[in-house]
Amino acid sequence: MEAVKNAVHENATLWIARLAEAVAIPSVSGERERRPEVVRMGRWLVAHMQRLGFTDVVERDIGEQTVADGAAPLPLPPVVLGTYGTDPAKKTVLVYGHYDVQPAAKEDGWATDPFQLVEQADGRLVGRGASDDKGPLMGWLWAIEAHQKAGVALPVNLKCCFEGMEESGSEGLDALIAAEAQAGGYFDGVDAVCISDNYWLGTTKPCLTYGLRGVSYFNLTVRGPARDLHSGVFGGTVHEPMTDLVRLMSTLVDPQGKILVPGIYDTVAPVTDAERELYKTIEFSVGDINNATGSESALTSDKAQLLMGRWRNPSLSLHGIEGAFATPGSKTVIPAKVIGKFSIRTVPHQDPDEITRLVKAHVAAEFAKLESTNTIAVACDHAGKSWVADINHWNFTAAIKAVKTVFGVTPDLTREGGSIPVTLTFQEALNKNVLLLPMGRGDDGAHSTNEKLDRDNYLRGIELMATYLHEIAAASTA
């Protein structure tokens, strides 16, 4: 590994030049006119994979995107698949990354052209996609190339799954994963999965991520009059939908963040002593939350409570109301139909169907109390399940050892409050352990202006990937 490590760091200039090349391809999947750039970025990866000796490299067509506004359907960018090694004596690791990026424009407040990588004196590599997710995705390729330069054989078989629609809902990916996970499919024979598409919790200490919350998004519709009414003419004579809706929304969550839907906490996995132990060493404080929000809005100053609130307890947020007056100024309208939007972040072992049942029952019971002539409808707009991995699995043990070797510290074991749906898709389709291995820092500004990846995170990230693969190879699967 020493030779591989040296090859990683000796070729720093090369890896950075390659990142600059990739950043210069504005592969914004969310912009129709830039869809060809996404395809071009996929081709760029294919060329490198072929050069490195990947076999079975394919740009898998996953069909067309249905476009809402009646325009012609747009072809989806291909999913790039590749295989590096097929030695049955070695373990096979599936790695996932995405080669599309968020939109970006200088006018949004970027200090420099977002599609031109700039290496700052402080080591920041600034450019759209540097951290999300071009740097981490390419890290796997350069880890292989470093092995080749060092004359060291890769100790595992690697399969890659690189998509070009992650920033636009990963359309078409689930079907591909489900199909390729079948016996004889592309992913058949995979022993573990590693996804590098998230971030350290903070800016100094590496982490491994083993859990994500799910989300169930609800629309609560209250209807009454057939049309919007003038409050001068009708105020005081009719049951107003807004009055009912605000009343109902106020019964969902209390100001301390406690969800008020009966039964909602019943299936939440209890905190074990081992889990409680994990929180003790995590590098985090209430100051991190307050810095991130630019306020003193934190619900508590207790570190563990705060992190559990973020990662492993459900939460309910009220997002807004559709159909009511929502712009500056004043309008004396009684809206006829209003839709309250809220979502519940769910955790193991909450079941989305059960969550929907509980929400509907609660809203119906509260609405009955109002004695209103209006009508309500509650719909779960979409639901994604939570995910949690077994951190005692050899996949995690290998990654923990690799972090210790490269960074000299034991990584924090973290979860995230949001969702990365592909994680659960892989786990459910393959029934294999999935690990989230972040490369960048918490302040990389992934979807924001001046996105960056620190030079040190990039280089030691490549080294970490290489080291992880060696630890995987060495791990006992017993």
Next chain:
Amino acid sequence: MEAVKNAVHENATLWIARLAEAVAIPSVSGERERRPEVVRMGRWLVAHMQRLGFTDVVERDIGEQTVADGAAPLPLPPVVLGTYGTDPAKKTVLVYGHYDVQPAAKEDGWATDPFQLVEQADGRLVGRGASDDKGPLMGWLWAIEAHQKAGVALPVNLKCCFEGMEESGSEGLDALIAAEAQAGGYFDGVDAVCISDNYWLGTTKPCLTYGLRGVSYFNLTVRGPARDLHSGVFGGTVHEPMTDLVRLMSTLVDPQGKILVPGIYDTVAPVTDAERELYKTIEFSVGDINNATGSESALTSDKAQLLMGRWRNPSLSLHGIEGAFATPGSKTVIPAKVIGKFSIRTVPHQDPDEITRLVKAHVAAEFAKLESTNTIAVACDHAGKSWVADINHWNFTAAIKAVKTVFGVTPDLTREGGSIPVTLTFQEALNKNVLLLPMGRGDDGAHSTNEKLDRDNYLRGIELMATYLHEIAAASTA
């Protein structure tokens, strides 16, 4: 009067042709490019007033309109003033109307060109401004012309105040009224005021209107985080402004329409027996409310209770929330700053300052219960006072007699739930009785598509105006 009456009806074709001419001038005050048409409409009125022998006819310049978007200020259309008769032995009546109209376009759903008057077989005169307010305004002029054609002297002195900005907030009018109400001003010597700019309650029975509710419009702002947050990352860790706002809004009014702000009902004038008596004969039922709203949303089926809820009791409507997610689809945002909008329709003897004080005290008390780190601010955006006239004044007695003569029925004495601010302005500036004398029916669709004035309402409206002036002349002021 018989001769005048005959002159009104014999010249029906002429009055309708004149209405068609006026409707053909698209005097939309709310559209910048049509402002010259408003001025042209004012000139058209001036020409007729001069032809009829009005004296002192002036197009009073009331300054410029400040335009929000930084464009050049727009000159306000003039207020047209005119005097018909100055006999000190006669009473002087001030009449008000407006010559600007709401916007209208065929594409909005009009069956015909909105600026071309169409006389339908059922007697509907369809066109923008027919009922609001060109027909009623011109009614005064044709009442005078009918007197001239019949060779009958007008039994009162008439002063006209016709504005061109009513549909755009009557900018500049209050200052003019205040100035001209002074000794030596244009309105000095006025004995009573009559405004014809509202509608019958229904479609068959004439009414006189003696009260209007006021309105106090509030913005309730809750702030927390410095920027919008992602609910995946921050849900469960911060005090969310939406949670607090919805909670606060739910404490303002109950689903039965009862306002929950303590003290709000304390100053509401009690219902007298005489007032209760008025409601008995009013032609109205719960079906009228349900027809108007296209629903079964009425709070009660008791006629008097329903009308009191609309006219003489305060009401509170929640209009919407600014700053939250308000469009179709789903967005997992925790809004950083949200502004709840609500208004209270106020009635005698509620004082706007006291209302604001009560609302602020209530919100502060409810917010304290939330134990939130967020901050709130409550502001009364604007407040207009309620108005109620003495229905035993000779101005009303004269109008009641006139309605009986022309329509053969005693008019309903009604209020309105909305506000017509100029009413209170005249009453307060002149300290004279003000009467609202509607010409059109409740289904005229004043601000809607296919606005109409019924031919019979127009002609008998002119007759009613003429008759009213005679009853004014005959009235004892003792």
